[in-house]
Amino acid sequence: MDIPAPADPPERTRAARRAPGEVRDLLLDSARELFSAHGYANTSTKRIAEQAGVAEALLFRHFGSKAQLFREAVVEPLIEVLQGYAEEWLNVGPHEVEQPTHAFVKTFFDTLSDRRGFALALTAADNYTDDVVEDAGATLADVLRAIEGVVKQEEELNGYRGLNIPATTRVGVGSVLATAMFRSWIFGSDATDIADDRITNDLEQLLIHGVRHRAAPDRTA
Structure with missing residues (x-):
């Protein structure tokens, strides 16, 4: 019997395994783009995290x-x-x-x-x-x-x-x-x-x- 290949892990699981420095860089790049395009008030932390492909909790862990x-x-x-x-x-x-x-x-x-x-x-x-x-x-x-x-x-x-x-x-x-x-x-x-x-x-x-x-x-x- 053929054994099926393991399914790819969910996106969030993969993102959680990224190195801390990579996560910070992704969040900074996302924040720069969104703050520049939409301003401070109209840019939420949730939107920044989603565009960076990481959990919002990681944003607060890295930046407070x-x-x-x-x-x-x-x-x-x-x-x-x-x-x-x-x-x-x-x-x-x-x-x-x-x-x-x-x-x-x-x-x-x-x-x-x-x-x-x-x-x-x-x-x-x-x-x-x-x-x-x-x-x-x-x-x-x-x-x-x-x-x-x-x-x-x-x-x-x-x-x-x-x-x-x-x-x-x-x-x-x-x-x-x-x-x-x-x-x-x-x-x-x-x-x-x-x-x-x-x-x-x-x-x-x-x-x-x-x-x-x-x-x-x-x-x-």
Whole structure:
């Protein structure tokens, strides 16, 4: 008598046997896609787990909460780019005056353009959950302080005058952030002749000349 081959195990059983690292990666990939497409409020943990092909309980085992999953899937990839920039330029040797601004604009703009859905999901989350906003805000504050260090270093090296370091840093970050996130709104969906390089070059020039040619503050006022 022929002995029938054993039936394939159910999908959930197979998923449960995956390595922990593989499960995390599947959940992060699923979360990034769904948060970017539908926003924080309209994406449930059940839907993320189903798309990843794992049990919802495993999502909470690995991340603890939807807010923590959002942080790791959406917030941290953007923060890491800015942190990496700050660490590089706080330890760089002699350089041309334009180089830090060029590196910042190019790196941040390209990252946001590639992950526009992440940034839009982050801003949309601002309307729905204090946990996400407070957590992302605290993380962003840390990295902004690191970038302030780069601005201060450039101020001292190049003799810039009249800078409010915190404000200058945030205006620079905000300018690149808004331009990358709302590119199609600002330039129009038909403005295909405006290349990214042209946009980043104009951003660089605005930031460089806005800092370099600022008048010294009036100390007598």
